[in-house]
Amino acid sequence: MNDLRFCPTCGAKLENDERFCGQCGFDTETIENFDGMTQLNDQQKLVEDNSNLQAIDSGQSPKSFAQNKTQKKSAQSIIIILSVAIGCFILIAGIAFWWFNQGKNIFGKAETSVAVVNGENKASLSLPSYSVNEGSYTAAQNIAIIIPAGEEVQVFYTIDGTDPTAKATKYETPIILQTNTxxxxxxxxxxxxxxxxxxxxxxxxxxxxxxxxxxxTTPAAATNADERAQFESNINGTWKVRDSSGFVLYYT
Incomplete structure (x- = not known):
């Protein structure tokens, strides 16, 4: 019979040639590989001894040390799970944002349009823009057309409601609008x-x-009372009178 140092069930120490464990009654002859079990028991005992030494070094009891170790593992697992969940949320949000905004002008770029000339799609240019927004005004407006960026770009315009072409008026100076246009x-x-x-x-x-x-204004009367009295008192001498235009006439 092989020599077992510890019971594989309860860990109690076994005497040489002892078949039954004195603590739990385990029958050691039911184990086929006693040498392997002995090594397993030795390894388990070594792990327990190491844990006890770590607990002593940290100033904790073996039981408290084991509980703290278990709590740390649980906290690490929770952190890993939360990190994975947050990463998945960010990834899903990014995909949704791209999906709903693909092909849209979401960064404030200038308006563009693809022109069709003679049945062919031409490379698009940005639309011209105006210095004054459309609307109702109570005074004449001075409209400047802002030419879009490009290679030797020119702007042609109309003010009669017709669609402009390269044969329309070429824009060079601001346009003054004084009527509905x-x-x-x-x-x-x-x-x-x-x-x-x-x-x-x-x-x-x-x-x-x-x-x-x-x-x-109406001119003053030809004479006034004082001048008339003077005229009457000086009828035989020199006298003066004011005519309808305001001039004073002297008579002798």
């Missing part, structure tokens, strides 16, 4: 690439200014 413009580069048509409607109603008639 629909302004349309198109950008064309040297390769013939075109933008879409930019349209803006301006309603301009200039209030009428009221006019006043000049006031007229």
């Amino acid at each position: 629909t302004l349309k413009s198109i950008a064309i580069d040297k390769k013939g690439n075109q933008s879409g048509i930019k349209t803006a409607t301006y309603t301009i109603v200039i209030p009428q200014t009221a006019t006043t008639q000049p006031q007229t």
